[in-house]
Amino acid sequence: MPALFPHSTIIGYPRIGPRRELKKALEAYWAGRIDATALEREARRLREATYARLTGLGLNPHDASIPASFSMYDQVLDTAVLLGAIPERFPDLAADHGPLGIDDYFTLARGDEQRSPLEMTKWFDTNYHYLVPEIGPRTPFTLDPDTLLRQVAEAADAGYRVRPTLIGPVTFLLLSKAAEGAGGGFAPLDRLDDVLPLYAELLDRLEERGVRWVQFDEPALATDTPLPDAVVDDAVRRAYDHLSGVAGRPAILLTTPYGGVGQRLGAIAATGVEAVHLDLVRGAVPAPAELALLKGKTLVAGIIDGHNVWKADLGEAAAVLDRLRADGVSLSVATSTSLQHVPHDTGVEQSLPDELRSWLSFADQKVEEVVVLAGHVAHPGSADRAIAAATTVLAGRRSAPGVEVPAVRERAAGLSPSDFDRGGFEERRSAQQAALNLPLLPTTTIGSFPQTAEVRSARARAARGDLSAAGYEAALQDEIRRVIALQEELGFDVLVHGEPERNDMVQYFAENLDGFDVTQHGWVQSYGSRCTRPSLLWGDVSRPAPITVPWTSFAQSLTGRPVKGMLTGPVTILAWSFVRNDQPLADTAFQVALALRDEVLDLERAGTRIIQVDEPALRELLPLRRADQPAYLDWSVRAFNLATAAAAPATQIHTHLCYSEFGAVITAIDGLDADVTSIEAARSRMEVVHDLEEHGFPRGVGPGVYDIHSPRVPSAEEIRLLLERAVRHVPAAQLWVNPDCGLKTRGYRETERSLRHLVDAARAVRAAVEVRS
Numbered sequence: 001m002p003a004l005f006p007h008s009t010i011i012g013y014p015r016i017g018p019r020r021e022l023k024k025a026l027e028a029y030w031a032g033r034i035d036a037t038a039l040e041r042e043a044r045r046l047r048e049a050t051y052a053r054l055t056g057l058g059l060n061p062h063d064a065s066i067p068a069s070f071s072m073y074d075q076v077l078d079t080a081v082l083l084g085a086i087p088e089r090f091p092d093l094a095a096d097h098g099p100l101g102i103d104d105y106f107t108l109a110r111g112d113e114q115r116s117p118l119e120m121t122k123w124f125d126t127n128y129h130y131l132v133p134e135i136g137p138r139t140p141f142t143l144d145p146d147t148l149l150r151q152v153a154e155a156a157d158a159g160y161r162v163r164p165t166l167i168g169p170v171t172f173l174l175l176s177k178a179a180e181g182a183g184g185g186f187a188p189l190d191r192l193d194d195v196l197p198l199y200a201e202l203l204d205r206l207e208e209r210g211v212r213w214v215q216f217d218e219p220a221l222a223t224d225t226p227l228p229d230a231v232v233d234d235a236v237r238r239a240y241d242h243l244s245g246v247a248g249r250p251a252i253l254l255t256t257p258y259g260g261v262g263q264r265l266g267a268i269a270a271t272g273v274e275a276v277h278l279d280l281v282r283g284a285v286p287a288p289a290e291l292a293l294l295k296g297k298t299l300v301a302g303i304i305d306g307h308n309v310w311k312a313d314l315g316e317a318a319a320v321l322d323r324l325r326a327d328g329v330s331l332s333v334a335t336s337t338s339l340q341h342v343p344h345d346t347g348v349e350q351s352l353p354d355e356l357r358s359w360l361s362f363a364d365q366k367v368e369e370v371v372v373l374a375g376h377v378a379h380p381g382s383a384d385r386a387i388a389a390a391t392t393v394l395a396g397r398r399s400a401p402g403v404e405v406p407a408v409r410e411r412a413a414g415l416s417p418s419d420f421d422r423g424g425f426e427e428r429r430s431a432q433q434a435a436l437n438l439p440l441l442p443t444t445t446i447g448s449f450p451q452t453a454e455v456r457s458a459r460a461r462a463a464r465g466d467l468s469a470a471g472y473e474a475a476l477q478d479e480i481r482r483v484i485a486l487q488e489e490l491g492f493d494v495l496v497h498g499e500p501e502r503n504d505m506v507q508y509f510a511e512n513l514d515g516f517d518v519t520q521h522g523w524v525q526s527y528g529s530r531c532t533r534p535s536l537l538w539g540d541v542s543r544p545a546p547i548t549v550p551w552t553s554f555a556q557s558l559t560g561r562p563v564k565g566m567l568t569g570p571v572t573i574l575a576w577s578f579v580r581n582d583q584p585l586a587d588t589a590f591q592v593a594l595a596l597r598d599e600v601l602d603l604e605r606a607g608t609r610i611i612q613v614d615e616p617a618l619r620e621l622l623p624l625r626r627a628d629q630p631a632y633l634d635w636s637v638r639a640f641n642l643a644t645a646a647a648a649p650a651t652q653i654h655t656h657l658c659y660s661e662f663g664a665v666i667t668a669i670d671g672l673d674a675d676v677t678s679i680e681a682a683r684s685r686m687e688v689v690h691d692l693e694e695h696g697f698p699r700g701v702g703p704g705v706y707d708i709h710s711p712r713v714p715s716a717e718e719i720r721l722l723l724e725r726a727v728r729h730v731p732a733a734q735l736w737v738n739p740d741c742g743l744k745t746r747g748y749r750e751t752e753r754s755l756r757h758l759v760d761a762a763r764a765v766r767a768a769v770e771v772r773s
């Protein structure tokens with residue numbers, strides 16, 4: 001008879017550390033500044049500090065309330081390695097060479113001189129990115145459980161009985177891609193029966209170590225998958241019938257974060273798992289008939305949002321829990337998702353206004369909210385004071401100055417269709433050609449140039465007060481001078497100022513708009529050691545003063561060639577911030593769009609002839625459920641239109657989107673109505689030109705000709721071949737030549753060489769096309 005599932009838990013916790021300790025240790029290890037022992041010592045210290053912290057916040061250290069959700073780089077990679085699922089292109093790392101070492105693990109994550117790493121892609125609808133396993137019909141599977149078992153043992157030694165968490169078999173295979181050469185018709189899920197014995201063996205091994213509960217994350221069950229529902233439901237049944245049939249195993253918690261499971265609840269409930277987690281924030285609260293299906297299991301109610309940073313309405317959450325309990329279900333209180341998507345602790349923020357801080361709940365505060373609600377479930381009435389306090393805070397938030405600004409609302413309410421419409425493209429095209437007189441196949445970059453250690457350090461010193469505002473501005477101007485001179489020397493047609501003033505393309509705008517605040521320590525892992533500090537969008541948004549105009553004008557004053565103004569679009573600003581949850585996203589997007597519209601007009605007035613509005617996250621916010629996608633695409637496209645449509649016909653509007661799955665949203669991209677669109681294309685060898693050709697994409701387009709994600713320098717010949725491929729499918733008069741994305745993560749050495757090759761290749765193809773026509 002398995003133990004009862006604990007009354008309160010979280011699905012996962014941030015791993016990067018309250019002061020980004022893991023990031024620093026990883027980067028020190030990769031740079032050779034510390035050895036593997038020191039890295040592992042720091043990781044272990046962080047894990048134990050997490051268990052201690054969670055215990056302090058009220059989770060029980062003895063009953064599996066605490067998840068063991070650490071990862072050195074990525075949890076999907078960890079599960080692939082646990083199963084020995086090493087892609088065939090890494091034969092030296094295969095299981096017959098023994099268990100995988102830490103350097104081998106990092107080779108899979110980061111690649112080496114010869115091989116690219118596993119592909120990285122977005123994790124559900126978050127700004128976290130996971131590594132995509134490659135599974136073929138013959139990929140071998142061998143259990144490699146040492147890392148997991150060591151963590152269980154190490155926790156036990158420190159006095160914690162933790163709950164190991166890993167990606168469940170169905171989601172693991174659904175998130176994998178078919179290995180190259182797997183053959184049409186093969187889907188990784190075809191290998192389900194081959195991985196199940198390994199998961200079963202793992203349950204045995206965990207049982208031997210005294211583990212009582214194991215968590216299998218199955219978020220793919222809360223999304224629409226490319227495979228038919230019946231196939232996925234059958235996989236759920238087979239997987240969990242197999243695993244629950246293992247004799248003497250630990251009990252199983254199956255989690256389904258990031259959405260509702262809908263009809264799939266039937267298949268999940270029919271399995272022999274002991275506890276089922278549902279996301280009650282994104283998904284619906286189950287009706288009594290659905291709850292009846294869960295009889296005999298614990299419902300782990302994901303009622304605290306793991307995905308945003310706002311304090312919960314505890315009164316409302318308690319009412320939902322009361323209803324569930326009245327229906328007789330065995331109940332545990334939890335977060336809707338892992339807390340890896342939110343910063344650690346509001347308590348360490350020194351510069352946030354107290355009132356704003358009181359509205360916030362980061363990971364540690366969310367644990368407290370879970371514990372309060374679990375107290376309420378166990379002893380109704382016992383949490384009334386905390387619930388009343390939350391109600392008071394929420395009421396204060398609703399009426400606080402800045403949350404609703406009449407002038408902002410009136411402006412948004414007064415919009416008419418013409419505010420979204422730039423007029424006909426033909427008129428624009430001839431006006432722009434007259435104003436700019438650009439050659440065929442114009443060359444440009446995506447905006448940022450390498451962010452040098454000097455620039456970052458100057459910014460850090462300016463923030464500490466060790467460098468004056470004037471000193472910081474002078475340092476940035478020096479950098480702009482160098483970037484302009486370099487582009488002139490290389491022979492670019494459309495220049496950029498290089499964005500040295502931006503810590504991040506979203507945070508920089510948030511720092512300069514009303515309605516936002518930014519944190520000091522609110523770092524969230526984006527992938528591996530890379531982090532971002534999402535801004536807090538808490539109020540009505542407006543622009544107190546021009547933001548980018550001085551930098552762009554300064555750059556333009558240094559050159560006769562056109563300098564492109566550079567803005568981040570409304571959808572991306574929302575996607576990479578924590579956004580208020582008290583009004584529809586579309587309303588907030590329109591406010592941001594209006595602020596950007598003012599900036600577009602000010603840039604134009606200052607003489608900027610080309611303005612780029614980046615929307616790399618347009619695809620990212622696309623809802624996971626197909627039924628929700630059309631409404632999203634409608635408002636997101638309209639927000640971009642609103643930001644850009646006031647520009648004069650002669651002003652050329654560019655946009656940039658850095659992903660290659662272009663086909664899926666090409667109609668929306670067309671709807672943006674930008675004069676020129678640059679996109680990622682190099683990693684897929686220009687495949688996107690087929691989508692463009694098929695769609696008959698009518699305006700300018702710059703498919704990226706070199707991959708900026710790696711320090712590799714492409715040859716001019718290689719770039720020329722890509723361009724010739726593009727010219728065969730897209731009229732040359734529409735084509736631009738640019739890299740895949742911004743250069744901020746690169747160094748100057750490789751950047752300069754790559755850009756030289758880019759200009760050489762563009763000139764060669766330009767000459768060839770001109771001869772032909």
Ligand SMILES: Nc1nc2c(c(=O)[nH]1)N[C@@H](CNc1ccc(C(=O)N[C@@H](CCC(=O)N[C@@H](CCC(=O)N[C@@H](CCC(=O)O)C(=O)O)C(=O)O)C(=O)O)cc1)CN2
Binds near residue numbers: 503527531
């Ligand atoms: N917000 C956002 N989301 C995004 C992307 C993006 O660019 N922005 N890109 C996509 C991929 N994700 C990425 C996420 C992060 C990074 C990245 O490089 N992050 C940097 C931090 C960038 C930053 O905010 N820099 C700040 C702060 C830098 C810093 O750590 N400074 C030191 C001090 C340095 C010194 O004294 O010299 C400190 O604070 O300790 C600045 O330049 O000002 C990192 O982890 O290292 C790259 C890609 C998707 N999502």
Ligand code: MET
Binds near residue numbers: 447656
């Ligand atoms: C992630 S898209 C980046 C666009 C931005 N203009 C840059 O060049 O860095």
Ligand SMILES: [Zn+2]
Binds near residue numbers: 446616656657658742
């Ligand atoms: Zn990009």
